[in-house]
Each structure stands twice: as C-alpha cells, then as structure tokens.
Amino acid sequence: MRRKIIAGNWKMNNNLKSTVELISEIINKMDNHLENTDVVVCPPFTSLETAVELTKNSKVRVGAQNMFYEKNGAFTGEVSAEMIKNIGCEYVIIGHSERRTIFGESNEWINKKIKKALEEGLKPIFCIGETLEERQNGTMEQVLKTQVFEGLSGVTESQMANIIIAYEPVWAIGTGVTASPEQADEAHKYVRNLVENLYNSSVAQELIIQYGGSMKPENAKELLSKPNIDGGLIGGASLKADSFLSIINASN
Numbered sequence: 001m002r003r004k005i006i007a008g009n010w011k012m013n014n015n016l017k018s019t020v021e022l023i024s025e026i027i028n029k030m031d032n033h034l035e036n037t038d039v040v041v042c043p044p045f046t047s048l049e050t051a052v053e054l055t056k057n058s059k060v061r062v063g064a065q066n067m068f069y070e071k072n073g074a075f076t077g078e079v080s081a082e083m084i085k086n087i088g089c090e091y092v093i094i095g096h097s098e099r100r101t102i103f104g105e106s107n108e109w110i111n112k113k114i115k116k117a118l119e120e121g122l123k124p125i126f127c128i129g130e131t132l133e134e135r136q137n138g139t140m141e142q143v144l145k146t147q148v149f150e151g152l153s154g155v156t157e158s159q160m161a162n163i164i165i166a167y168e169p170v171w172a173i174g175t176g177v178t179a180s181p182e183q184a185d186e187a188h189k190y191v192r193n194l195v196e197n198l199y200n201s202s203v204a205q206e207l208i209i210q211y212g213g214s215m216k217p218e219n220a221k222e223l224l225s226k227p228n229i230d231g232g233l234i235g236g237a238s239l240k241a242d243s244f245l246s247i248i249n250a251s252n
C-alpha cells in the first residue's frame with residue numbers, strides 16, 4: 001500500500017514569528033500514531049531553517065517551495081538545491097502553477113530543477129495541472145502528458161522512488177472550487193498510466209500522487225479515500241493548525 005503525504009504549501013505567508021507559532025501548534029496537537037501518513041510543511045525560504053530546527057524531534061518534515069537548477073553563481077535572488085538540502089530540508093515543490101504562470105517557468109526549466117533536486121538528495125513535489133480552458137476545450141490530457149513527459153525527461157527509474165507528483169488543476173487552486181473526488185481520481189489514474197508508459201507498472205504503482213486545489217477538512221476524507229489519491233498539497237487550509245490537522249487525520 002502506498003503511504004499518504006499531506007503537505008502544506010504556505011506560499012508567501014507567515015514571518016518567522018508566525019512560523020514558530022503555527023509549527024509549534026501543529027506539533028503539539030498532532031496525533032503521533034499516524035502510521036501511514038507523512039506530514040510536510042513548506043514555509044517561505046526565510047523560515048526554513050527555523051522550521052527544520054523546530055520539527056527535529058517530531059514527525060513533521062520540511063520542504064522548500066522552489067529552487068534554481070544551477071549549483072551556484074551569479075543568479076541574483078535564487079536559492080540552490082544544495083543550500084536547501086544543507087539546512088536539513090527533505091522536500092522541494094517544483095513547477096507549481098503559480099511559478100509557471102506568474103514567473104514564466106517552462107517544462108524545460110522544471111525538468112532541470114527536478115533533476116538537480118534529485119542529484120542533491122531532495123525529494124521533488126512535482127506539480128502539474130490543467131487550466132479551466134484546457135479542461136473545457138478537451139486538451140487536458142495532452143497538457144498533462146506534455147507536463148509529465150517533459151518534466152520527467154532523463155529521470156531514471158530508480159530516481160522515481162523519490163519523486164512525488166501533485167495534480168493541481170489550476171481552476172481549483174485558491175478558488176474554493178474543488179475537483180470532485182471522481183474527477184481527481186480519474187486524472188490521477190491518467191497520470192499513473194502516463195508514468196507506467198514512461199517506466200513500468202511497479203514505478204507507476206509506487207508513485208505517490210497528491211491532489212491539490214481547495215482541499216479542506218470538509219472534502220478531504222472523500223478525496224483521500226479514492227484509490228489513486230495518495231495525499232494532498234494544501235494551500236489555504238494549511239495556514240491554520242486545526243484545518244491542517246483535520247486533513248491529516250482524514251488521511252488515516
């Protein structure tokens with residue numbers, strides 16, 4: 001059975017003080033008997049080191065929200081995979097739709113980032129998803145296929161054990177509109193098939209595919225009980241300990 005991963009993508013929210021408060025509350029209230037769920041928080045860069053320190057003796061792991069694919073050098077404003085790994089982070093979100101649309105990240109860049117993250121021993125949470133227009137004009141499958149094939153280009157079979165895919169339909173992010181459990185499960189199944197075509201059935205069956213897009217306590221249980229949904233990448237609802245914890249509990 002695949003493990004479930006519930007990850008909080010805080011986006012550009014929380015300073016150092018509120019990071020300490022939120023993580024402390026999550027740790028204090030978290031059920032420590034969660035057998036099959038891994039919990040990850042992804043604060044902004046400025047809070048990562050503190051988050052790693054705070055979570056050291058807990059079940060919570062820490063991820064960054066982005067990185068650059070070069071090792072070091074004249075890349076003003078960027079942070080490397082090595083820097084993220086060096087402070088004790090285990091995960092890094094790559095290719096979030098906000099990075100793709102607001103910051104113009106291409107599949108080619110995302111692919112370079114994924115390969116660099118893996119090389120440095122980080123686990124990429126590789127985000128994909130279609131826009132509403134793409135879903136409505138029938139190109140959703142082609143879009144997901146291009147994102148998956150180009151994003152994973154050159155990633156080896158053994159490296160796939162360290163990758164998580166997050167299916168985040170763009171129309172469901174921050175909108176309050178959630179994909180129905182059936183819509184999400186169908187998309188996840190399609191993505192799993194793509195990975196089977198690229199690699200083989202055991203890689204596809206072991207791959208963790210999270211759902212993201214207005215996941216909240218009210219809909220988490222139904223989404224997480226679907227056979228192809230292995231967790232959640234949570235935005236808004238990860239910013240309050242109670243709602244994040246209730247999604248974590250719904251995964252067990």
Ligand code: 13P
Pocket residue numbers: 009096168172173174175176212213214215233234235236237
């Ligand atoms: P919301 O949960 O706020 O819709 O955000 C989802 C998301 O983008 C997680 O990466």
